[in-house]
Amino acid sequence: MAQTSEPGASVTARVLRVLEAFRVERQRMTLSEIAYWAGLPLSTAHRLVGELVKWGALERDGDERYHVGLRLWEIAALSPRSAGLREVALPYLEDLYEATHENVQLAVLDGIEAVYVERLCGRGAVNAISRVGGRLPLHATGVGLVLLAYSDHEFQEQVLAAPLRRFGPKTITSPRHLRRVLAVVRQERVAVSDRQIEMETLSVAAPVFGPSDRVVAALSIVISARCSPSAYIPAVRTAARSVSRALCG
Amino acid sequence: MAQTSEPGASVTARVLRVLEAFRVERQRMTLSEIAYWAGLPLSTAHRLVGELVKWGALERDGDERYHVGLRLWEIAALSPRSAGLREVALPYLEDLYEATHENVQLAVLDGIEAVYVERLCGRGAVNAISRVGGRLPLHATGVGLVLLAYSDHEFQEQVLAAPLRRFGPKTITSPRHLRRVLAVVRQERVAVSDRQIEMETLSVAAPVFGPSDRVVAALSIVISARCSPSAYIPAVRTAARSVSRALCG
DNA sequence: CTCCACTCTTCCATTGAATGGAAGGAGGAC
DNA sequence: GTCCTCCTTCCATTCAATGGAAGAGTGGAG
Numbered sequence: 138m139a140q141t142s143e144p145g146a147s148v149t150a151r152v153l154r155v156l157e158a159f160r161v162e163r164q165r166m167t168l169s170e171i172a173y174w175a176g177l178p179l180s181t182a183h184r185l186v187g188e189l190v191k192w193g194a195l196e197r198d199g200d201e202r203y204h205v206g207l208r209l210w211e212i213a214a215l216s217p218r219s220a221g222l223r224e225v226a227l228p229y230l231e232d233l234y235e236a237t238h239e240n241v242q243l244a245v246l247d248g249i250e251a252v253y254v255e256r257l258c259g260r261g262a263v264n265a266i267s268r269v270g271g272r273l274p275l276h277a278t279g280v281g282l283v284l285l286a287y288s289d290h291e292f293q294e295q296v297l298a299a300p301l302r303r304f305g306p307k308t309i310t311s312p313r314h315l316r317r318v319l320a321v322v323r324q325e326r327v328a329v330s331d332r333q334i335e336m337e338t339l340s341v342a343a344p345v346f347g348p349s350d351r352v353v354a355a356l357s358i359v360i361s362a363r364c365s366p367s368a369y370i371p372a373v374r375t376a377a378r379s380v381s382r383a384l385c386g
Numbered sequence: 387m388a389q390t391s392e393p394g395a396s397v398t399a400r401v402l403r404v405l406e407a408f409r410v411e412r413q414r415m416t417l418s419e420i421a422y423w424a425g426l427p428l429s430t431a432h433r434l435v436g437e438l439v440k441w442g443a444l445e446r447d448g449d450e451r452y453h454v455g456l457r458l459w460e461i462a463a464l465s466p467r468s469a470g471l472r473e474v475a476l477p478y479l480e481d482l483y484e485a486t487h488e489n490v491q492l493a494v495l496d497g498i499e500a501v502y503v504e505r506l507c508g509r510g511a512v513n514a515i516s517r518v519g520g521r522l523p524l525h526a527t528g529v530g531l532v533l534l535a536y537s538d539h540e541f542q543e544q545v546l547a548a549p550l551r552r553f554g555p556k557t558i559t560s561p562r563h564l565r566r567v568l569a570v571v572r573q574e575r576v577a578v579s580d581r582q583i584e585m586e587t588l589s590v591a592a593p594v595f596g597p598s599d600r601v602v603a604a605l606s607i608v609i610s611a612r613c614s615p616s617a618y619i620p621a622v623r624t625a626a627r628s629v630s631r632a633l634c635g
Numbered sequence: 636c637t638c639c640a641c642t643c644t645t646c647c648a649t650t651g652a653a654t655g656g657a658a659g660g661a662g663g664a665c
Numbered sequence: 666g667t668c669c670t671c672c673t674t675c676c677a678t679t680c681a682a683t684g685g686a687a688g689a690g691t692g693g694a695g
Protein backbone atom coordinates (compact mmCIF):
# COMPACT_ATOMS: atom_id res chain seq x y z
CA MET A 138 0.00 0.00 0.00
CA ALA A 139 1.42 3.35 -1.04
CA GLN A 140 0.97 6.49 0.99
CA THR A 141 -2.67 7.30 1.34
CA SER A 142 -3.80 10.69 0.09
CA GLU A 143 -5.83 11.16 3.23
CA PRO A 144 -4.59 9.49 6.42
CA GLY A 145 -7.39 7.98 8.50
CA ALA A 146 -9.97 7.83 5.78
CA SER A 147 -11.54 4.39 5.74
CA VAL A 148 -12.50 2.53 2.63
CA THR A 149 -16.13 2.58 3.65
CA ALA A 150 -16.07 6.35 3.99
CA ARG A 151 -14.46 6.64 0.60
CA VAL A 152 -17.03 4.40 -1.04
CA LEU A 153 -19.81 6.46 0.51
CA ARG A 154 -18.16 9.60 -0.81
CA VAL A 155 -18.28 8.16 -4.28
CA LEU A 156 -22.02 7.66 -3.90
CA GLU A 157 -22.41 11.10 -2.40
CA ALA A 158 -20.79 12.66 -5.45
CA PHE A 159 -24.00 12.04 -7.37
CA ARG A 160 -26.42 14.94 -7.27
CA VAL A 161 -29.45 15.91 -9.25
CA GLU A 162 -27.22 18.25 -11.23
CA ARG A 163 -24.63 15.53 -11.67
CA GLN A 164 -26.58 12.40 -12.45
CA ARG A 165 -24.18 11.12 -15.05
CA MET A 166 -20.46 11.49 -14.56
CA THR A 167 -17.16 10.32 -15.98
CA LEU A 168 -14.70 8.58 -13.76
CA SER A 169 -12.60 11.74 -13.51
CA GLU A 170 -15.60 13.76 -12.41
CA ILE A 171 -16.50 11.24 -9.75
CA ALA A 172 -12.92 11.27 -8.50
CA TYR A 173 -12.98 15.05 -8.40
CA TRP A 174 -16.23 15.39 -6.50
CA ALA A 175 -15.40 12.54 -4.15
CA GLY A 176 -11.96 14.02 -3.47
CA LEU A 177 -10.16 10.83 -4.39
CA PRO A 178 -7.14 10.09 -6.56
CA LEU A 179 -8.13 8.74 -9.95
CA SER A 180 -6.78 5.25 -9.35
CA THR A 181 -8.61 4.91 -6.07
CA ALA A 182 -11.82 6.14 -7.59
CA HIS A 183 -11.35 3.76 -10.48
CA ARG A 184 -11.07 0.80 -8.20
CA LEU A 185 -13.97 1.71 -5.97
CA VAL A 186 -16.22 2.62 -8.89
CA GLY A 187 -15.33 -0.69 -10.52
CA GLU A 188 -16.57 -2.60 -7.52
CA LEU A 189 -19.72 -0.53 -7.22
CA VAL A 190 -20.49 -1.21 -10.88
CA LYS A 191 -19.89 -4.91 -10.42
CA TRP A 192 -22.44 -4.99 -7.64
CA GLY A 193 -24.93 -2.74 -9.42
CA ALA A 194 -24.84 0.29 -7.16
CA LEU A 195 -23.51 2.26 -10.13
CA GLU A 196 -24.11 1.53 -13.77
CA ARG A 197 -22.11 2.53 -16.77
CA ASP A 198 -23.77 3.70 -19.93
CA GLY A 199 -22.63 3.80 -23.52
CA ASP A 200 -20.86 7.14 -23.20
CA GLU A 201 -18.59 5.81 -20.51
CA ARG A 202 -20.41 7.73 -17.91
CA TYR A 203 -21.68 6.39 -14.65
CA HIS A 204 -25.05 6.81 -13.03
CA VAL A 205 -26.67 5.42 -9.89
CA GLY A 206 -27.71 1.84 -10.48
CA LEU A 207 -30.88 -0.09 -10.08
CA ARG A 208 -29.47 -2.40 -7.46
CA LEU A 209 -28.84 0.43 -5.05
CA TRP A 210 -32.33 1.65 -5.61
CA GLU A 211 -33.70 -1.81 -4.86
CA ILE A 212 -32.05 -1.85 -1.47
CA ALA A 213 -33.08 1.72 -0.82
CA ALA A 214 -36.67 0.82 -1.63
CA LEU A 215 -36.63 -0.99 1.71
CA SER A 216 -36.16 2.21 3.64
CA PRO A 217 -39.13 2.51 6.01
CA ARG A 218 -38.86 6.26 6.27
CA SER A 219 -39.17 6.88 2.58
CA ALA A 220 -40.33 4.04 0.38
CA GLY A 221 -42.06 2.25 3.24
CA LEU A 222 -43.94 5.33 4.30
CA ARG A 223 -44.80 6.10 0.74
CA GLU A 224 -46.33 2.68 0.25
CA VAL A 225 -48.74 3.12 3.12
CA ALA A 226 -49.59 6.66 2.19
CA LEU A 227 -49.98 6.20 -1.53
CA PRO A 228 -53.68 5.40 -1.74
CA TYR A 229 -54.52 8.52 0.25
CA LEU A 230 -52.14 10.66 -1.74
CA GLU A 231 -53.79 9.39 -4.87
CA ASP A 232 -57.21 10.19 -3.53
CA LEU A 233 -56.13 13.73 -2.77
CA TYR A 234 -54.48 14.02 -6.13
CA GLU A 235 -57.57 12.77 -7.87
CA ALA A 236 -59.80 15.12 -5.96
CA THR A 237 -57.72 18.17 -6.74
CA HIS A 238 -55.29 17.43 -9.57
CA GLU A 239 -52.77 19.58 -7.79
CA ASN A 240 -49.28 18.75 -6.59
CA VAL A 241 -49.48 16.34 -3.68
CA GLN A 242 -46.38 15.71 -1.62
CA LEU A 243 -45.18 13.74 1.35
CA ALA A 244 -42.05 14.68 3.27
CA VAL A 245 -40.12 13.58 6.33
CA LEU A 246 -37.73 15.34 8.65
CA ASP A 247 -34.05 14.60 8.35
CA GLY A 248 -31.44 16.75 10.02
CA ILE A 249 -32.71 20.30 9.63
CA GLU A 250 -34.46 19.78 6.33
CA ALA A 251 -37.56 18.28 4.85
CA VAL A 252 -36.90 15.37 2.51
CA TYR A 253 -39.55 14.73 -0.11
CA VAL A 254 -40.44 11.07 -0.30
CA GLU A 255 -43.35 11.27 -2.68
CA ARG A 256 -44.81 13.69 -5.13
CA LEU A 257 -47.83 13.16 -7.32
CA CYS A 258 -48.42 15.73 -9.98
CA GLY A 259 -49.98 15.68 -13.37
CA ARG A 260 -49.29 17.91 -16.28
CA GLY A 261 -51.68 20.67 -15.40
CA ALA A 262 -50.72 21.70 -11.93
CA VAL A 263 -48.22 24.40 -11.06
CA ASN A 264 -44.68 23.21 -11.12
CA ALA A 265 -43.57 22.81 -7.54
CA ILE A 266 -39.83 22.92 -7.06
CA SER A 267 -39.67 19.92 -4.81
CA ARG A 268 -38.24 16.71 -6.13
CA VAL A 269 -38.61 13.18 -4.84
CA GLY A 270 -35.38 12.56 -2.97
CA GLY A 271 -34.72 16.27 -2.65
CA ARG A 272 -34.48 18.52 0.38
CA LEU A 273 -35.80 21.95 1.28
CA PRO A 274 -35.48 24.07 4.40
CA LEU A 275 -38.09 23.67 7.09
CA HIS A 276 -39.07 27.31 7.52
CA ALA A 277 -39.89 27.95 3.88
CA THR A 278 -42.22 25.09 2.96
CA GLY A 279 -45.58 23.86 4.11
CA VAL A 280 -44.30 20.41 5.00
CA GLY A 281 -41.28 21.94 6.67
CA LEU A 282 -43.41 24.18 8.87
CA VAL A 283 -45.45 21.20 9.98
CA LEU A 284 -42.41 19.05 10.68
CA LEU A 285 -40.81 21.87 12.61
CA ALA A 286 -43.93 22.82 14.56
CA TYR A 287 -44.31 19.28 15.85
CA SER A 288 -40.67 18.58 16.53
CA ASP A 289 -39.24 18.72 20.01
CA HIS A 290 -38.74 22.05 21.64
CA GLU A 291 -34.97 21.87 21.68
CA PHE A 292 -34.82 21.21 17.99
CA GLN A 293 -37.12 24.13 17.26
CA GLU A 294 -34.92 26.44 19.29
CA GLN A 295 -31.94 25.21 17.36
CA VAL A 296 -33.56 25.96 14.02
CA LEU A 297 -34.79 29.33 15.27
CA ALA A 298 -31.30 30.24 16.42
CA ALA A 299 -29.77 29.68 13.00
CA PRO A 300 -30.13 32.07 10.06
CA LEU A 301 -33.32 31.56 8.08
CA ARG A 302 -32.42 31.61 4.44
CA ARG A 303 -34.31 33.98 2.19
CA PHE A 304 -35.71 32.77 -1.11
CA GLY A 305 -37.81 35.79 -2.00
CA PRO A 306 -39.70 38.76 -0.61
CA LYS A 307 -42.21 36.56 1.21
CA THR A 308 -39.81 34.19 2.91
CA ILE A 309 -40.05 34.07 6.71
CA THR A 310 -36.62 35.18 7.88
CA SER A 311 -37.39 36.51 11.33
CA PRO A 312 -37.32 34.02 14.21
CA ARG A 313 -40.08 36.01 15.87
CA HIS A 314 -42.34 35.65 12.89
CA LEU A 315 -41.51 31.98 12.52
CA ARG A 316 -42.34 31.37 16.18
CA ARG A 317 -45.77 32.84 15.67
CA VAL A 318 -46.34 30.79 12.54
CA LEU A 319 -45.33 27.59 14.30
CA ALA A 320 -47.73 28.31 17.14
CA VAL A 321 -50.55 28.78 14.63
CA VAL A 322 -49.60 25.55 12.88
CA ARG A 323 -49.83 23.64 16.14
CA GLN A 324 -53.15 25.25 16.95
CA GLU A 325 -54.72 24.83 13.55
CA ARG A 326 -53.03 21.53 12.80
CA VAL A 327 -52.31 22.85 9.35
CA ALA A 328 -49.65 25.01 7.77
CA VAL A 329 -49.93 27.44 4.92
CA SER A 330 -46.70 28.47 3.27
CA ASP A 331 -47.52 31.40 1.05
CA ARG A 332 -45.12 32.25 -1.76
CA GLN A 333 -42.13 31.68 0.48
CA ILE A 334 -39.97 30.23 -2.23
CA GLU A 335 -41.76 30.98 -5.46
CA MET A 336 -44.17 33.83 -6.00
CA GLU A 337 -46.47 31.65 -8.05
CA THR A 338 -47.18 28.93 -5.52
CA LEU A 339 -48.36 28.30 -2.02
CA SER A 340 -48.67 25.09 -0.08
CA VAL A 341 -51.07 23.70 2.47
CA ALA A 342 -49.67 21.00 4.74
CA ALA A 343 -50.88 18.81 7.58
CA PRO A 344 -49.11 16.45 10.00
CA VAL A 345 -49.02 12.70 9.65
CA PHE A 346 -48.83 10.90 12.99
CA GLY A 347 -47.13 7.57 13.57
CA PRO A 348 -47.76 4.78 16.08
CA SER A 349 -46.23 6.64 19.05
CA ASP A 350 -48.39 9.68 18.39
CA ARG A 351 -45.43 11.53 17.05
CA VAL A 352 -45.40 13.32 13.75
CA VAL A 353 -43.49 11.17 11.30
CA ALA A 354 -44.26 13.01 8.08
CA ALA A 355 -46.06 15.93 6.56
CA LEU A 356 -48.48 15.80 3.71
CA SER A 357 -49.05 18.82 1.52
CA ILE A 358 -50.58 20.17 -1.59
CA VAL A 359 -48.96 22.85 -3.72
CA ILE A 360 -51.29 25.14 -5.61
CA SER A 361 -51.16 28.34 -7.57
CA ALA A 362 -50.83 31.40 -5.37
CA ARG A 363 -53.95 32.74 -7.06
CA CYS A 364 -56.01 30.04 -5.36
CA SER A 365 -57.46 30.23 -1.92
CA PRO A 366 -55.70 27.90 0.53
CA SER A 367 -58.74 27.57 2.74
CA ALA A 368 -60.52 25.63 0.04
CA TYR A 369 -57.93 22.89 0.36
CA ILE A 370 -57.42 22.71 4.09
CA PRO A 371 -60.14 20.16 4.84
CA ALA A 372 -58.99 17.81 2.09
CA VAL A 373 -55.36 18.01 3.14
CA ARG A 374 -56.24 17.45 6.76
CA THR A 375 -58.43 14.53 5.85
CA ALA A 376 -55.79 12.87 3.75
CA ALA A 377 -53.18 13.35 6.46
CA ARG A 378 -55.50 11.83 9.03
CA SER A 379 -56.14 8.86 6.82
CA VAL A 380 -52.42 8.25 6.41
CA SER A 381 -51.99 8.60 10.16
CA ARG A 382 -54.67 6.02 10.73
CA ALA A 383 -53.11 3.65 8.24
CA LEU A 384 -49.74 4.02 9.96
CA CYS A 385 -51.18 3.19 13.35
CA GLY A 386 -52.74 0.02 11.93
CA MET B 387 -4.89 -6.70 10.96
CA ALA B 388 -5.71 -10.22 12.14
CA GLN B 389 -6.37 -13.07 9.79
CA THR B 390 -9.30 -12.29 7.57
CA SER B 391 -12.24 -14.66 7.70
CA GLU B 392 -12.39 -14.63 3.95
CA PRO B 393 -9.18 -14.10 2.00
CA GLY B 394 -9.58 -11.82 -1.00
CA ALA B 395 -12.78 -10.18 0.10
CA SER B 396 -12.49 -6.43 -0.21
CA VAL B 397 -13.96 -3.94 2.21
CA THR B 398 -16.20 -2.55 -0.49
CA ALA B 399 -17.62 -5.98 -1.21
CA ARG B 400 -18.22 -6.53 2.46
CA VAL B 401 -20.00 -3.21 2.85
CA LEU B 402 -22.20 -4.05 -0.10
CA ARG B 403 -22.97 -7.40 1.46
CA VAL B 404 -24.19 -5.64 4.56
CA LEU B 405 -26.59 -3.64 2.43
CA GLU B 406 -27.62 -6.74 0.52
CA ALA B 407 -28.58 -8.45 3.77
CA PHE B 408 -31.69 -6.28 3.87
CA ARG B 409 -34.70 -7.86 2.22
CA VAL B 410 -38.40 -7.20 2.27
CA GLU B 411 -38.72 -10.01 4.80
CA ARG B 412 -35.81 -8.62 6.81
CA GLN B 413 -36.33 -4.88 6.88
CA ARG B 414 -35.28 -4.45 10.47
CA MET B 415 -32.40 -6.43 11.85
CA THR B 416 -30.14 -6.63 14.87
CA LEU B 417 -26.43 -6.40 14.41
CA SER B 418 -26.10 -10.16 14.87
CA GLU B 419 -28.66 -10.81 12.18
CA ILE B 420 -26.92 -8.49 9.75
CA ALA B 421 -23.62 -10.21 10.48
CA TYR B 422 -25.24 -13.58 9.91
CA TRP B 423 -26.87 -12.73 6.62
CA ALA B 424 -23.86 -10.83 5.35
CA GLY B 425 -21.57 -13.71 6.30
CA LEU B 426 -19.30 -11.51 8.38
CA PRO B 427 -17.79 -11.87 11.82
CA LEU B 428 -19.66 -9.84 14.42
CA SER B 429 -16.84 -7.38 15.00
CA THR B 430 -16.43 -6.68 11.31
CA ALA B 431 -20.14 -6.20 10.86
CA HIS B 432 -20.21 -3.93 13.86
CA ARG B 433 -17.57 -1.68 12.41
CA LEU B 434 -19.04 -1.51 8.94
CA VAL B 435 -22.58 -1.00 10.21
CA GLY B 436 -21.32 1.77 12.46
CA GLU B 437 -19.91 3.64 9.48
CA LEU B 438 -23.03 3.12 7.41
CA VAL B 439 -25.15 4.51 10.25
CA LYS B 440 -22.87 7.49 10.60
CA TRP B 441 -23.39 8.33 6.96
CA GLY B 442 -27.11 7.59 6.95
CA ALA B 443 -27.19 4.57 4.69
CA LEU B 444 -28.52 2.61 7.66
CA GLU B 445 -30.49 3.96 10.55
CA ARG B 446 -30.91 2.60 14.02
CA ASP B 447 -34.24 2.62 15.76
CA GLY B 448 -35.25 2.48 19.40
CA ASP B 449 -35.19 -1.31 19.59
CA GLU B 450 -31.55 -1.45 18.62
CA ARG B 451 -32.45 -2.68 15.21
CA TYR B 452 -31.18 -1.33 11.95
CA HIS B 453 -33.08 -0.46 8.83
CA VAL B 454 -32.15 1.09 5.50
CA GLY B 455 -31.69 4.82 5.91
CA LEU B 456 -33.06 7.85 4.20
CA ARG B 457 -29.69 8.99 2.96
CA LEU B 458 -29.20 5.89 0.88
CA TRP B 459 -32.63 6.36 -0.54
CA GLU B 460 -31.82 9.94 -1.46
CA ILE B 461 -28.86 8.87 -3.53
CA ALA B 462 -30.83 6.02 -5.04
CA ALA B 463 -33.55 8.46 -6.03
CA LEU B 464 -31.08 9.67 -8.65
CA SER B 465 -31.12 6.36 -10.47
CA PRO B 466 -32.29 7.06 -14.01
CA ARG B 467 -33.55 3.55 -14.55
CA SER B 468 -35.89 3.57 -11.63
CA ALA B 469 -36.68 6.87 -9.97
CA GLY B 470 -35.80 8.86 -13.07
CA LEU B 471 -37.97 6.77 -15.32
CA ARG B 472 -40.72 6.87 -12.78
CA GLU B 473 -40.69 10.64 -12.72
CA VAL B 474 -41.25 10.92 -16.43
CA ALA B 475 -43.86 8.21 -16.50
CA LEU B 476 -45.82 9.23 -13.45
CA PRO B 477 -48.39 11.54 -15.01
CA TYR B 478 -49.35 8.86 -17.51
CA LEU B 479 -49.45 6.17 -14.87
CA GLU B 480 -51.70 8.39 -12.86
CA ASP B 481 -53.99 8.94 -15.81
CA LEU B 482 -54.27 5.23 -16.36
CA TYR B 483 -54.85 4.64 -12.68
CA GLU B 484 -57.51 7.29 -12.57
CA ALA B 485 -59.24 5.89 -15.62
CA THR B 486 -59.33 2.36 -14.29
CA HIS B 487 -58.63 2.32 -10.56
CA GLU B 488 -56.73 -0.88 -11.10
CA ASN B 489 -53.15 -1.76 -10.29
CA VAL B 490 -50.83 0.16 -12.59
CA GLN B 491 -47.17 -0.83 -12.73
CA LEU B 492 -43.95 0.08 -14.43
CA ALA B 493 -41.03 -2.31 -14.63
CA VAL B 494 -37.56 -2.51 -16.15
CA LEU B 495 -35.35 -5.39 -17.14
CA ASP B 496 -32.41 -6.25 -14.95
CA GLY B 497 -30.50 -9.47 -15.35
CA ILE B 498 -33.16 -12.08 -16.08
CA GLU B 499 -35.91 -10.48 -14.07
CA ALA B 500 -38.37 -7.64 -14.18
CA VAL B 501 -37.82 -5.03 -11.49
CA TYR B 502 -40.86 -3.02 -10.50
CA VAL B 503 -40.08 0.68 -10.33
CA GLU B 504 -43.55 2.00 -9.76
CA ARG B 505 -46.90 0.75 -8.70
CA LEU B 506 -50.05 2.74 -8.25
CA CYS B 507 -52.90 0.98 -6.57
CA GLY B 508 -55.76 2.08 -4.47
CA ARG B 509 -57.66 0.17 -1.88
CA GLY B 510 -60.18 -1.40 -4.15
CA ALA B 511 -58.15 -3.16 -6.77
CA VAL B 512 -56.97 -6.75 -6.61
CA ASN B 513 -53.84 -7.20 -4.64
CA ALA B 514 -51.03 -7.71 -7.12
CA ILE B 515 -48.01 -9.45 -5.67
CA SER B 516 -45.50 -7.08 -7.15
CA ARG B 517 -43.74 -4.63 -4.92
CA VAL B 518 -41.87 -1.46 -5.76
CA GLY B 519 -38.24 -2.50 -5.68
CA GLY B 520 -39.17 -6.12 -6.08
CA ARG B 521 -38.41 -8.62 -8.83
CA LEU B 522 -40.38 -11.23 -10.69
CA PRO B 523 -39.48 -13.66 -13.47
CA LEU B 524 -39.92 -12.51 -17.03
CA HIS B 525 -41.98 -15.42 -18.34
CA ALA B 526 -44.68 -15.21 -15.69
CA THR B 527 -45.70 -11.55 -15.72
CA GLY B 528 -47.14 -9.15 -18.24
CA VAL B 529 -44.27 -6.70 -17.94
CA GLY B 530 -41.79 -9.57 -18.06
CA LEU B 531 -43.25 -10.93 -21.27
CA VAL B 532 -42.97 -7.51 -22.88
CA LEU B 533 -39.42 -6.96 -21.71
CA LEU B 534 -38.44 -10.40 -22.90
CA ALA B 535 -40.22 -10.18 -26.27
CA TYR B 536 -38.37 -6.98 -27.11
CA SER B 537 -34.98 -7.97 -25.79
CA ASP B 538 -32.21 -9.11 -28.08
CA HIS B 539 -32.41 -12.51 -29.60
CA GLU B 540 -29.49 -13.95 -27.72
CA PHE B 541 -30.95 -12.99 -24.43
CA GLN B 542 -34.28 -14.54 -25.33
CA GLU B 543 -32.56 -17.80 -26.24
CA GLN B 544 -30.77 -17.72 -22.93
CA VAL B 545 -33.99 -17.32 -20.99
CA LEU B 546 -35.72 -19.97 -23.09
CA ALA B 547 -32.88 -22.39 -22.44
CA ALA B 548 -33.21 -22.15 -18.68
CA PRO B 549 -35.96 -23.79 -16.65
CA LEU B 550 -39.15 -21.74 -16.48
CA ARG B 551 -40.31 -21.72 -12.91
CA ARG B 552 -43.87 -22.81 -12.24
CA PHE B 553 -46.09 -20.73 -9.96
CA GLY B 554 -49.37 -22.46 -10.61
CA PRO B 555 -51.37 -24.50 -13.13
CA LYS B 556 -51.41 -21.67 -15.67
CA THR B 557 -47.75 -20.74 -15.63
CA ILE B 558 -45.98 -20.97 -18.97
CA THR B 559 -43.26 -23.56 -18.41
CA SER B 560 -42.70 -24.85 -21.92
CA PRO B 561 -40.14 -22.98 -24.04
CA ARG B 562 -42.24 -23.79 -27.08
CA HIS B 563 -45.28 -22.16 -25.62
CA LEU B 564 -43.28 -19.17 -24.42
CA ARG B 565 -41.83 -18.70 -27.88
CA ARG B 566 -45.30 -18.50 -29.35
CA VAL B 567 -46.44 -16.06 -26.71
CA LEU B 568 -43.42 -13.83 -27.32
CA ALA B 569 -44.12 -13.79 -31.03
CA VAL B 570 -47.69 -12.74 -30.36
CA VAL B 571 -46.49 -10.02 -27.98
CA ARG B 572 -44.24 -8.59 -30.64
CA GLN B 573 -47.00 -8.74 -33.20
CA GLU B 574 -49.70 -7.28 -31.01
CA ARG B 575 -47.41 -4.95 -29.10
CA VAL B 576 -49.17 -6.03 -25.96
CA ALA B 577 -48.87 -8.91 -23.55
CA VAL B 578 -51.52 -10.61 -21.54
CA SER B 579 -50.36 -12.72 -18.66
CA ASP B 580 -53.32 -14.73 -17.52
CA ARG B 581 -53.29 -16.19 -14.02
CA GLN B 582 -49.66 -17.21 -14.38
CA ILE B 583 -48.78 -16.51 -10.79
CA GLU B 584 -52.07 -16.05 -9.03
CA MET B 585 -55.35 -17.53 -10.11
CA GLU B 586 -57.20 -14.36 -9.24
CA THR B 587 -55.32 -11.91 -11.41
CA LEU B 588 -54.18 -11.24 -14.91
CA SER B 589 -52.09 -8.46 -16.35
CA VAL B 590 -52.04 -6.50 -19.58
CA ALA B 591 -48.71 -4.93 -20.47
CA ALA B 592 -47.26 -2.79 -23.25
CA PRO B 593 -43.72 -1.72 -24.15
CA VAL B 594 -42.25 1.67 -23.34
CA PHE B 595 -39.67 2.78 -25.88
CA GLY B 596 -36.69 4.97 -25.13
CA PRO B 597 -34.70 7.45 -27.26
CA SER B 598 -32.87 4.78 -29.25
CA ASP B 599 -36.11 3.05 -30.15
CA ARG B 600 -35.35 0.29 -27.75
CA VAL B 601 -37.74 -0.93 -25.13
CA VAL B 602 -36.61 0.49 -21.79
CA ALA B 603 -39.57 -0.46 -19.64
CA ALA B 604 -42.92 -2.12 -19.60
CA LEU B 605 -46.13 -0.64 -18.35
CA SER B 606 -48.93 -2.85 -17.13
CA ILE B 607 -52.22 -3.06 -15.41
CA VAL B 608 -53.19 -5.91 -13.11
CA ILE B 609 -56.85 -6.75 -12.93
CA SER B 610 -59.10 -9.45 -11.58
CA ALA B 611 -59.05 -12.59 -13.69
CA ARG B 612 -62.81 -12.28 -13.95
CA CYS B 613 -62.37 -9.18 -16.11
CA SER B 614 -61.81 -9.17 -19.81
CA PRO B 615 -58.26 -8.09 -20.75
CA SER B 616 -59.33 -6.77 -24.13
CA ALA B 617 -61.23 -3.95 -22.46
CA TYR B 618 -57.94 -2.63 -21.10
CA ILE B 619 -55.61 -3.13 -24.02
CA PRO B 620 -56.22 0.25 -25.70
CA ALA B 621 -55.74 2.18 -22.47
CA VAL B 622 -52.54 0.35 -21.58
CA ARG B 623 -51.15 0.80 -25.08
CA THR B 624 -52.04 4.46 -25.02
CA ALA B 625 -50.39 5.08 -21.69
CA ALA B 626 -47.26 3.22 -22.78
CA ARG B 627 -47.09 5.26 -25.96
CA SER B 628 -47.42 8.47 -24.00
CA VAL B 629 -44.56 7.49 -21.72
CA SER B 630 -42.51 6.53 -24.77
CA ARG B 631 -43.16 9.94 -26.29
CA ALA B 632 -42.21 11.68 -23.07
CA LEU B 633 -38.96 9.71 -22.89
CA CYS B 634 -38.01 10.66 -26.43
CA GLY B 635 -38.48 14.37 -25.65
C1' DC C 636 -30.90 -10.06 45.33
C1' DT C 637 -28.12 -13.60 41.99
C1' DC C 638 -27.65 -16.06 37.91
C1' DC C 639 -28.12 -16.84 33.16
C1' DA C 640 -28.67 -15.90 28.34
C1' DC C 641 -28.20 -12.98 24.82
C1' DT C 642 -26.49 -9.15 22.33
C1' DC C 643 -23.41 -5.61 21.76
C1' DT C 644 -18.95 -3.06 22.34
C1' DT C 645 -14.15 -2.63 22.83
C1' DC C 646 -9.37 -3.86 22.25
C1' DC C 647 -4.98 -4.36 19.65
C1' DA C 648 -1.01 -7.22 17.55
C1' DT C 649 -0.97 -8.67 13.19
C1' DT C 650 -1.49 -8.82 8.33
C1' DG C 651 -3.51 -8.50 4.03
C1' DA C 652 -6.05 -5.42 1.40
C1' DA C 653 -5.58 -0.71 -0.30
C1' DT C 654 -2.78 2.66 -2.09
C1' DG C 655 -1.80 6.17 -6.00
C1' DG C 656 1.99 7.88 -8.98
C1' DA C 657 3.55 6.65 -13.17
C1' DA C 658 3.43 4.40 -17.38
C1' DG C 659 0.85 2.82 -20.99
C1' DG C 660 -3.49 2.39 -23.78
C1' DA C 661 -7.44 4.15 -26.38
C1' DG C 662 -9.83 7.38 -28.97
C1' DG C 663 -10.50 11.69 -31.22
C1' DA C 664 -9.01 16.00 -33.40
C1' DC C 665 -5.86 18.31 -36.34
C1' DG D 666 1.86 11.27 -38.15
C1' DT D 667 1.45 14.34 -33.33
C1' DC D 668 -1.04 16.02 -29.49
C1' DC D 669 -4.42 15.91 -26.00
C1' DT D 670 -7.65 13.93 -22.84
C1' DC D 671 -9.35 10.38 -20.26
C1' DC D 672 -9.04 5.83 -18.70
C1' DT D 673 -6.64 1.48 -17.27
C1' DT D 674 -3.03 -1.14 -15.34
C1' DC D 675 0.82 -2.09 -12.35
C1' DC D 676 3.11 -3.18 -7.90
C1' DA D 677 6.33 -2.01 -3.84
C1' DT D 678 4.84 -0.16 0.06
C1' DT D 679 2.09 0.85 3.98
C1' DC D 680 -1.69 1.67 6.70
C1' DA D 681 -6.33 0.57 7.44
C1' DA D 682 -8.84 -3.67 8.50
C1' DT D 683 -9.07 -7.68 11.04
C1' DG D 684 -11.82 -10.78 14.42
C1' DG D 685 -11.27 -13.63 18.66
C1' DA D 686 -11.74 -12.76 23.15
C1' DA D 687 -12.91 -10.22 26.99
C1' DG D 688 -15.89 -7.17 28.98
C1' DA D 689 -20.26 -4.46 29.31
C1' DG D 690 -25.12 -3.99 29.22
C1' DT D 691 -29.86 -5.55 29.40
C1' DG D 692 -33.67 -8.24 30.51
C1' DG D 693 -35.88 -12.13 32.49
C1' DA D 694 -36.34 -15.94 35.78
C1' DG D 695 -35.92 -17.72 40.26
